[in-house]
Amino acid sequence: MSSCAQPAEDVQKEKELLELFEKWRGVKGALIPILQGAQAIYGYLPKDVILRISRELKLPPSRVYGVATFYAQFHLKPRGRNIVRVCLGTACHVRGGAKIFEKMQKELGIGNGDTTEDLRYTLETVACLGCCGLSPVIMVNDDTYGRLTPDKLKGILDNYQ
Amino acid sequence: MALVTVTIDGQKIVVEEGTTILDAAQKLGIKIPTLCYLKDINEIGACRICVVEVKGARTFMPACVTKVTEGMEVRTNTPAVIEARKVVLELILANHPMECLTCVRNQNCELQKLAEQFGIKEVRYEGAKREYPIDDSSPAIIRDPRKCVLCQRCIAVCSNIQTVDALTDQKRGFDTLIAPAFNEKLANMECVQCGQCSLVCPTAAIQEVDDTDKVWAALADPKKYVVVQTAPATRVQLGETMGMAPGSIVTGKMVAGLRRLGFDKVFDTDFTADLTIVEEGNELLQRIKSGGVLPMITSCCPGWIKFVEHFYPDLLPHVSTCKSPQQMFGAMAKTYYAQKEGIDPGDIFVVSIMPCTAKKFECQRPEMKSSGYQDVDVALTSRELGRMFKQANISVAEMPEEEYDAPLGISTGAGAIFGASGGVMEAALRTVYEVVTGKELENINFVECRGLTGVKEATVQVGDMPVKIAIAHGLGNARKVLDKVRAGEADYHFIEIMACPGGCIGGGGSPIPTDTEVRLKRIDATYTVDERMVLRKSHDNPAVKALYEEFLEKPLGHKSHELLHTHYTPRGICE
Ligand code: SF4
Ligand code: SF4
Ligand code: SF4
Ligand code: FES
Numbered sequence: 001m002s003s004c005a006q007p008a009e010d011v012q013k014e015k016e017l018l019e020l021f022e023k024w025r026g027v028k029g030a031l032i033p034i035l036q037g038a039q040a041i042y043g044y045l046p047k048d049v050i051l052r053i054s055r056e057l058k059l060p061p062s063r064v065y066g067v068a069t070f071y072a073q074f075h076l077k078p079r080g081r082n083i084v085r086v087c088l089g090t091a092c093h094v095r096g097g098a099k100i101f102e103k104m105q106k107e108l109g110i111g112n113g114d115t116t117e118d119l120r121y122t123l124e125t126v127a128c129l130g131c132c133g134l135s136p137v138i139m140v141n142d143d144t145y146g147r148l149t150p151d152k153l154k155g156i157l158d159n160y161q
Numbered sequence: 162m163a164l165v166t167v168t169i170d171g172q173k174i175v176v177e178e179g180t181t182i183l184d185a186a187q188k189l190g191i192k193i194p195t196l197c198y199l200k201d202i203n204e205i206g207a208c209r210i211c212v213v214e215v216k217g218a219r220t221f222m223p224a225c226v227t228k229v230t231e232g233m234e235v236r237t238n239t240p241a242v243i244e245a246r247k248v249v250l251e252l253i254l255a256n257h258p259m260e261c262l263t264c265v266r267n268q269n270c271e272l273q274k275l276a277e278q279f280g281i282k283e284v285r286y287e288g289a290k291r292e293y294p295i296d297d298s299s300p301a302i303i304r305d306p307r308k309c310v311l312c313q314r315c316i317a318v319c320s321n322i323q324t325v326d327a328l329t330d331q332k333r334g335f336d337t338l339i340a341p342a343f344n345e346k347l348a349n350m351e352c353v354q355c356g357q358c359s360l361v362c363p364t365a366a367i368q369e370v371d372d373t374d375k376v377w378a379a380l381a382d383p384k385k386y387v388v389v390q391t392a393p394a395t396r397v398q399l400g401e402t403m404g405m406a407p408g409s410i411v412t413g414k415m416v417a418g419l420r421r422l423g424f425d426k427v428f429d430t431d432f433t434a435d436l437t438i439v440e441e442g443n444e445l446l447q448r449i450k451s452g453g454v455l456p457m458i459t460s461c462c463p464g465w466i467k468f469v470e471h472f473y474p475d476l477l478p479h480v481s482t483c484k485s486p487q488q489m490f491g492a493m494a495k496t497y498y499a500q501k502e503g504i505d506p507g508d509i510f511v512v513s514i515m516p517c518t519a520k521k522f523e524c525q526r527p528e529m530k531s532s533g534y535q536d537v538d539v540a541l542t543s544r545e546l547g548r549m550f551k552q553a554n555i556s557v558a559e560m561p562e563e564e565y566d567a568p569l570g571i572s573t574g575a576g577a578i579f580g581a582s583g584g585v586m587e588a589a590l591r592t593v594y595e596v597v598t599g600k601e602l603e604n605i606n607f608v609e610c611r612g613l614t615g616v617k618e619a620t621v622q623v624g625d626m627p628v629k630i631a632i633a634h635g636l637g638n639a640r641k642v643l644d645k646v647r648a649g650e651a652d653y654h655f656i657e658i659m660a661c662p663g664g665c666i667g668g669g670g671s672p673i674p675t676d677t678e679v680r681l682k683r684i685d686a687t688y689t690v691d692e693r694m695v696l697r698k699s700h701d702n703p704a705v706k707a708l709y710e711e712f713l714e715k716p717l718g719h720k721s722h723e724l725l726h727t728h729y730t731p732r733g734i735c736e
Binding site: 047061062063064066070 | 326328329330332333341342734735
């Protein structure tokens with residue numbers, strides 16, 4: 001990462017955040033759209049952005065944070081470039097989903113909801129991916145992999161930079 | 162308002178439209194169990210322990226939030242209803258640590274009481290229990306989320322009554338957690354340590370930090386000269402920790418009990434409450450005369466002080482520089498009293514008994530060391546003293562009446578009323594009036610200062626000077642007054658603010674339960690204590706007079722500034 005790219009990027013994000021605030025100023029029920037907009041800008045909701053939103057909307061930080069953690073769509077931690085979702089729905093569960101999940105945690109060295117330090121992967125569990133016929137199933141970004149066994153995981157992960 | 166007729170368990174009653182089933186049943190003397198519900202504070206229908214059968218309804222209805230309608234027929238105790246309540250309870254218990262025997266709320270826990278009431282013998286559900294670390298970051302409040310039943314009472318009190326919003330519910334489902342934002346430690350947040358959350362928590366998920374061990378250790382140490390001070394409110398609430406009726410006055414019994422615990426001297430915070438009035442009254446007059454910052458706001462309450470530091474730092478110049486009575490006491494015990502008695506202040510150990518959790522925070526503030534030592538070593542809540550008495554087999558009710566020790570135990574009725582909202586104001590007015598006019602006050606009862614109205618305002622004629630006052634208790638009410646001051650719309654001279662609803666008699670360290678009814682009884686008792694005193698004006702306190710003659714010289718003098726006054730720290734929000 002070049003040393004001057006970062007600040008320029010920050011300036012751009014800051015500009016977008018201010019525009020977002022501008023757009024919703026005085027509008028009722030703006031909290032959710034602002035959280036969505038801020039996440040679109042930053043990729044997740046950093047603590048200082050939550051505090052900025054709370055000041056902008058004159059809401060206590062605890063309330064903004066409470067809402068942000070209530071909805072699964074919001075992320076409080078940085079997200080990886082690749083999102084790995086392991087299905088633990090009933091069908092996957094009975095057909096070894098838990099073993100897949102266990103192995104995946106080992107492969108990545110992180111737990112549910114966490115992101116690898118190099119920001120390459122974020123690991124999540126889901127309740128059902130809607131393709132129970134293929135169970136056990138995982139998804140990486142938009143690609144689905146079914147009928148998995150633990151030993152296949154490493155090969156799949158290697159495809160994603 | 163329209164009236165409706167409903168039938169509950171076969172009994173008819175006419176109530177106003179909009180009444181809940183719970184309240185209508187209560188009018189009939191029918192009790193419905195509740196857990197999350199807390200009158201006027203938390204009415205969210207979260208726990209479902211209060212479900213009842215309503216004829217024609219497809220599901221059971223929560224009585225605490227369901228309004229009655231014309232002709233409604235309700236059954237509160239059918240076998241199916243009781244079974245439904247048991248299921249609710251067992252689901253909570255399945256996720257509860259069940260440490261009752263070693264829990265601080267043992268025998269005073271609403272969950273335990275319900276389990277006993279419903280005769281729960283086994284929990285039919287088994288599942289993962291939540292594991293969360295205990296948050297003991299704060300000097301006053303300790304959180305154990307494992308014991309949380311997610312009733313949200315603490316959030317309601319902290320957000321709606323105190324407007325501090327230190328707690329929030331995060332995530333959902335099994336992962337739901339009641340905690341500060343960002344799952345931060347409470348000590349790093351705007352929490353003002355008022356302890357109101359600990360007062361409403363039905364379990365031990367939020368409680369005061371227990372410092373009794375430190376006091377036992379000091380009492381056991383032969384080198385220590387251990388003195389205790391008791392806050393004004395303690396004498397009208399301590400009895401409740403040992404089963405006495407709310408509003409019992411136990412002043413002399415408490416003194417006797419403390420002596421039996423082994424304290425070397427039993428002193429009274431009422432003494433330094435009187436001292437506070439003399440200093441603060443003079444500060445007010447000086448500000449009025451010399452064009453200082455007005456309105457001046459009281460500074461006795463550490464919960465309020467932390468609140469203004471976080472939320473209204475721009476108003477800090479309005480806050481009186483007087484230390485609280487607790488801290489004035491510590492400073493006087495380790496200077497004046499130490500000198501007078503020839504005791505090394507390093508050997509003096511000062512314990513306070515307070516209705517308050519925030520006092521634990523206050524005594525650890527870095528400024529509170531003006532004697533050269535930490536002025537107050539340990540602040541215990543009334544609840545903790547109750548526990549010490551229990552351990553020592555001292556029953557307050559059975560104690561004889563004994564007197565406080567002189568001189569730091571000598572006080573007036575003005576000091577005693579500090580415990581109730583409006584008391585500091587009333588005490589100050591009694592003194593300011595006589596100082597300004599040089600005349601004796603005919604009626605020393607300023608009843609306009611008393612009672613549970615959220616914001617009390619009045620104009621009091623002091624000689625030819627009309628003094629405009631305001632009194633707020635509960636931080637949400639304080640905000641109303643502060644916003645006016647901030648906007649320059651307030652022409653008050655003097656404002657009293659107490660963090661806790663009702664003032665310290667309803668403080669976060671009070672016996673549990675503390676509700677409006679209990680608060681009113683303690684308030685009545687407080688004014689009875691005042692009426693029974695021979696001296697009822699702070700400046701008449703002979704021990705305070707002697708303190709000035711022998712040591713301080715004059716109010717607002719050099720020594721006062723050094724020992725009795727302080728400064729504040731702007732803190733901001735989440736910074
Ligand atoms: S102590 Fe007071 S401010 Fe802190 S969390 Fe409890 S109610 Fe809120
Ligand atoms: S901490 Fe106590 S008051 Fe707060 S939600 Fe949990 S059980 Fe209820
Ligand atoms: S009102 Fe009294 S009990 Fe409550 S925080 Fe203030 S000093 Fe403590
Ligand atoms: S007491 Fe009615 S739902 Fe909790």
